[in-house]
Amino acid sequence: NAGVTQTPKFRILKIGQSMTLQCTQDMNHNYMYWYRQDPGMGLKLIYYSVGAGITDKGEVPNGYNVSRSTTEDFPLRLELAAPSQTSVYFCASSYGQDTQYFGPGTRLTVL
């Protein structure tokens, strides 16, 4: 199993551009999550999903959108990139309330 994979690893955006961060898991987990981590800080939950077709907001959802059309994929969309969205983004998955497994992260810079 590859576990949780994320693409791209790095990206630089200009203010106002949009992009989608991809996340895929091959563990058949029903729960998936998006976190962001600012420099020197802990992780904050952006959005999560408890199954295909079901998503909900986390602690810091503003400026982001998600969708969950399949069990495996949970993309995160930035519509109008802002410098405040410069961060490292981590995707995670779990089987129900069980342990969360994290991907390697996407480092995003907005200039």
Added chain:
Amino acid sequence: DAKTTQPPSMDCAEGRAANLPCNHSTISGNEYVYWYRQIHSQGPQYIIHGLKNNETNEMASLIITEDRKSSTLILPHATLRDTAVYYCIVRVRGQTGANNLFFGTGTRLTVIP
């Protein structure tokens, strides 16, 4: 808001036991204590979790006090590869039953040769 309190940093000599404390004085009866670590800029890695009893696995041991208001993660023989930020997390159940994890700033453990 953070529900746990950890020291910002600790040092440990290589080969010795590393004992990382965590306070969670407001923990409720059905909340678990989880430990994760993050090596450099990698994704967080699960270490161990527990509810009331002490737990041990191949990576570490978790000691939870009887009143459950604090816990200690023990790495029995620390190596240089254990240098990382360690997060103590109390698991909160959301309205939809989601497994929300609240990460604080953790403890930066440095293993010294």
